[in-house]
Amino acid sequence: MTSTSKIANGTSTLDTAFTNASSTIALIGRVLLAAMFVLAGIDKITGFEGTAGYIASVGLPFAELLTVVTIAVEIGAGLALIVGFQARIAALLLAGFTLAASVLFHNFWAMPAEQAYIQQLMFMKNLSVAGGLLMIVALGGGALGISKGK
Template sequence: MNAHPIAPSPAQDALALVGRILLAVLFIPAGFGKLTGFAGTVGYIGSVGLPLPQVGAALAIVVELGLGLALLVGFKTRLAALVLAVFTLAASFFFHNYWAVPADKAMVQQLMFMKNVAIAGGLLAFVAFGAGRFSVDRR
C-alpha cells in the first residue's frame, strides 16, 4: 500500500469547495430562520413532543448556523460535517417520520426523509476526505 496518497487535483479541490457551498446553502439560511423566528421554531419542536423545545431550538441554531458557516469556509470541516450529518439524521426521525403520518402526507415526508439521508451521505464524504485545498483547514 502506498504510504503517500495522491494529492487531489485542482478540479477536485474546486468541486469540494462547490460541494461545501451547496451544502452550507441549506444549513445557514435554516439556522438564520430559526434565530429570527425563534418562537415559531420552539412551537414547532414542541408540537412533535420533544422535551425542552427552547434548548432544542438553540441547539439547532448553533448547529445549522454555526457549523453551516464552518462547513462553508472549511473550518474544522470533518467535525462540522460529522455533527451536521448526525443532526440531519436525528431531525429526520423526529420531523419527517413518514411511517407515522396519514397516507396523504406520507409521500412528501418520505421524500424529505430520504433527501436528508442523502445530505448526510454528502456530509460524510467531507468527514472522510476533508474540505479540500480551498479551505481554512488547509491554510
C-alpha cells in the same frame, strides 16, 4: 487506436481534469451543502417561537433550548463547513443533526397517507444530504479552506 483505448484515454483525461479541479469542486460542494443549514438557522432566528412550537409538537422537552442549540449547530457548523474550518468535524455534526431531525420530524412511516409521500421525500433528501456530509467526513473538505483538507 481501438475504441477501448479511446475510452480509456478519455476517462484518463476526465480523471485528470477532475483531479486538477478537486479543490474548487470540494469548495463548491461544501458551500452547496452548508447553504441550506445556514439559511435554515437564520430563518429559525426570525421564527424562533414557531420553531420552538414545532419542536415541542413532537414531544421533545426544552423546546426553546433545543431551538437555540439547533440555530447554533446550523449556523455555526454551516459556516465552518463553508470556510473549511475543521470541515470534517462540522460535516459530522451536521450529518448527525440531519439524521436525527429526519427521524424526529420526517417520520413518514407514522404519518397519514396524505402526508406520507411528502415526508418520505423530505426524509430521503435528508439521507442524501447526510451522505454527502459523510463523504466530507471520510475524504476531507479539500485544500481550499482554513483547515486545509481537514
